[in-house]
Amino acid sequence: MIYKSKRSQAILDFVLIFGILLVFLVGLVRIWVWFNANYAKRNADYQKTRLIAGKAYDLTAGVYIDAPLELTDDWVFKGKPSGTVK
């Protein structure tokens, strides 16, 4: 009986811990997606500034301003992105 109870305890532990691990993993993947989306967004934003930078007579235009996507609770916990990359 003692042995059996230990086994069920282990199963309970396993399910609990791996459930938590899975949630962590999902969160990790979402943060990773956010990072990659930002990577792409930064590049796209930078490319857009190049055209203005190539215009004459406006030396202040075309300066790249970093505006990353915000890492929100909704994105991490619910999978809703805070923006899109165009």
Next chain:
Amino acid sequence: MFIFFAENRANYKKGQIFPFLIAIIVVIVIMAMITANLGKLAIFKTDVSNAADAGSLGGASVLSSFLLQIGLESDTWCANGIVLMARMASIFILGKDFTLPGISLNRALGLLWSNDLNLGPLWMFPNDLIAAIKLYVPYMIGFYFALEKAKLNGEMTWASAKQKALSSAFGNAGVDEGMNPRNKFKNYPFNALPGSYDRYLNVYMANEFNQSGFSRFMSHPVSGFAAAIGEIRPGSGSPQLITSGYGWSQNEDESFRGSYPGNIYKILNKPLYDNYVEVRVIGRSDYPFEPLTWSQFGLIPFVLPVAIYFGAFAKYLTHGLILLPFLGEIIAGIFAAIVTAFYTVVITTLPIGYTFPGRDMEKYTDKENISLKVTRYKKNTDMGIWNFQYGRVSAMSSGHTFVVNDSTIEPAFLAGLSFNTSKHLFETELTGVIK
């Protein structure tokens, strides 16, 4: 609690977490690979975008400097034209070309005509006309030769702009082909060639040892990066679309091989090398320069014939009175009318510079783009755990030279009665993607 776990360590089955650890590590490594792949593609995208922008601006700047040169030539012809008209006026009014040496002020003013060995207006009149024609004809021949030269220069300039666009684009495309000096040194046939070490130093090292295939591709425009432009013949114009490219691969022994000479880097869209950079340039083939005639400036030039008429009338009348006192006024009037008509025709047709059709500067500068498409190709690389996906990454860009503050290729003199050469300065910028 720690003591409890420590005491019961022996009861745990070791290594249970290991498979999960491996799985998570694999997942994380794949994620890192995907991110690295994305980063590499972002670098490619930035490289090709930079290349396209640099090419567009480089090409447009060639056009800009050429238009400045043409504007200055226009100024020269305008000055020549004004001098020509003044010389003709001098001949018709004073009877002498004021630019010729040995003429005194009195003669120039026509005060001593009666002492000259002329036979009166009957001889002076044809002499005046012949003298004027002798000025006019060489001027016209010279101008139209210069115009043809300017047109040919326009064709060459578009070719040069495309060549500049190609070189700027290739130079900024991030070609990372390496050199392989050690391998070449190892393979050099020292024993087979007499004096081989000197030859190695002076020829091989100087020409090939220090250059990658891409470097040779860039340093030989005719057979290298600009080979696709080909030969420009008068009237044919530079080709409107040019495609050039360079491909390279790394051999198993880490040496490189490239596609120089020529542009054989792919056949039927199938790459022959693991990497290539391709640049396509689209632009005009020529500039349609036209002569700018003095008559295009309205009534202003026609003030001169009126002055000519009265000047010539006075001159022929003065001499007419000597031989033909009664008909002097009539003859002088007829001669004055003929030379005035001649002078009017000269003014009407006298080219004093270059312009574009319809005198429309913007149509042939602002609206004429030099457009580039740069493509970077890299073969997929299988790293075992992740197959790096590259394929083709492209970027497009267009640039132009444009009118700013009424820039013109027409003589600056006509714009403000001063040779303000800054009127010929055209600005250069990117215009975005023109598809």
